[in-house]
Amino acid sequence: MSKAPLIFDGHNDFLLRLLRDPENRQATFLSDSGKGHLDLPRMRQGGFGGGFFAIYIPSPDPGAGLMEQMDNPPYRLPLPPEIPLRDAQPVALAMAGHLQWMERASDGQFKICLNVAELRHCLENNIIAAIMHMEGAEAIGPDLDALYLFHDMGLRSLGPVWSRPTAFGHGVPFAFPASPDTGLGLTDAGKDLLRLCNEMGILFDLSHLNEAGFNDVAALSNAPLVATHSNAHAITPSSRNLTDRQLAMIRDSDGMVGVNFAVGFLNADGRRSGGDGFDAMLRHIDHLITHLSEDRVGFGSDFDGADVPAELKDAAGLPKLRQALTDHGYDAALLAKLCHENWLAVLERSWHG
Template sequence: MQFVFDGHNDVLLRLWTHAKDGSDPIAEFADGTTTGHIDARRAKEGGLSGGLCAIYIPSGDLVFADPDADGRYITPMAAPLDPLPSLAIATEMAAIALRLDQAGAWRLCRTVKDIRGAMADGIFAAVMHMEGCEAIGADLSALEVFYAAGLRSLGPVWSRHNVFGHGVPFAFPMSPDTGPGLTDAGFALVRECNRLGLLIDLAHITEKGFWDVAKTTDQPLVASHSNAHALTPVARNLTDRQLDAVRESRGVVGVNYATAMLRPDGRSDSDTPLADMIRHIDYLVNRIGIDCVALGSDFDGATIPEEIGDAAGNQKLIAALREVGYGEADLTKLARENWLRILAQAWREDHA
């Protein structure tokens, strides 16, 4: 079995949402559930040994657009969020992450050594990530607090605008060049992430924002859950020029399992063959190299191919890649080592 470290999931959002309805998040993750994509049992069954677990503030006004007769769609951008309610929700999700750690349901990791130790012990290695920084004010004071709680990765924006920058809409077909990039506060955020050693994720940012980060950061460029725009031209996917910049920085692109970002027609349909995933992986490997491609499932946040189903089915992708000729050394890089290299570099660790 190839153990997988995954670049993005929304399990904290699911646990937080269910907790609002009375569910115990520790029991739901530790004991297993029939809902969502990830819990400890299914993760172990599928070799999902850990990943970046997102704190994400939901946009209640967002309604995904249906494709027209030609398969085109543009989902209107979600409205910006108020900072104080966002901070409250983010704090509640961070508390769930800490409670899971204290209960031994997973291990909240702050170093690559922590990740490797959790994997060796058979415990899910969770890294706290923030997807969209609405909970962090422009003065960045909350960033230090979340860092102390275990935050080690963040994306300045989700697919909505905030004080730090602009996100891309969910749209097909569309270029990621949809609006402005970083604000002055966004540039300050990037510099502070560099100072602290926080990974910066470019998965939802506009193309102009991508280039703003690229010219400011001292880290490799990372898109935790994005695919190739040349194959599926949704606004969320990366152009060849962006991919080339990731390669030049020796960064990473985590292949997103979301079917709308894999299919040639851009549709959200679980009846999507693994061949579409392999098509994107092959393209990325050929364009940017085996050392710069990883996995970013978007479990618990997207429609994924039914052949995978949930975390328990993760090895089906590994098996499919093996069948088309990927050897074990390359699979090890794709499954986990490329992520661990990038995290060690962003976190300024001597050894991954």
């Protein structure tokens, strides 16, 4: 019997857990605490081969009750204010340091990868492969000098915004039902950031970006269009999901989409709870394959940053996802593409140097 393909994942927020409890990071990473979605033992248990580890600057606590609105659609959550560079950069550096520490602490089991050859080597040798990703470019000033520094530290993927605004563009609010057409596009600094990412071979992530910003990237970029953790708006009309028009643009650029496991972006009714099994996720995957082809769809779990289906629970539950895909009729070749081959292929098309 052939070995189940390792899953390479388009997005997780594990570094945020380390940021919030740095004194216990060794136990958080190296031991199965049963908390959150990821740690080294559960990655191993579930066949989690690696993924994009996000540097994300958390917003101030919105207070009790705000996120609970997502269980009572319709909703439109207010966006937090922009975070200044002086506040964001030390946090981003701390998170980059945590990722570097994970490599050192893993005793050869975890590696930050800078190119596709390193990713392939890790997947073939049972080493968890990490891409340093930035979700929201608050830590990169408008002069863009810091982008060179973070690239030297290992940064290979960047989203110009999380949902709040930045100096580079505008994200979508958390809203349902709602269109992603929510405001202005990239700023002049955002267009400069895009050009420099193209020049340096840094993937420019479209997840969280509003429709006008998406259109600007599609018009200006010379790289494939990639949304690391987004779903189908036609199935779940959340502002965070991609319309069929956007999917066609991604397809035509030879890009791809990583399916987000967040229940609120999977459920047709937009609620962030319920939908315990894989049915909603399978509907999104079917739709994305129809509109993108089987060569342009992967996974973007949002582990440690979202509520995922109870049947999955955490990274140790990934064999259940593989089984659900098999039971749904996906053959071994398609399963391998979804699990990691499509991510490696799009990164080969996106990275250089």
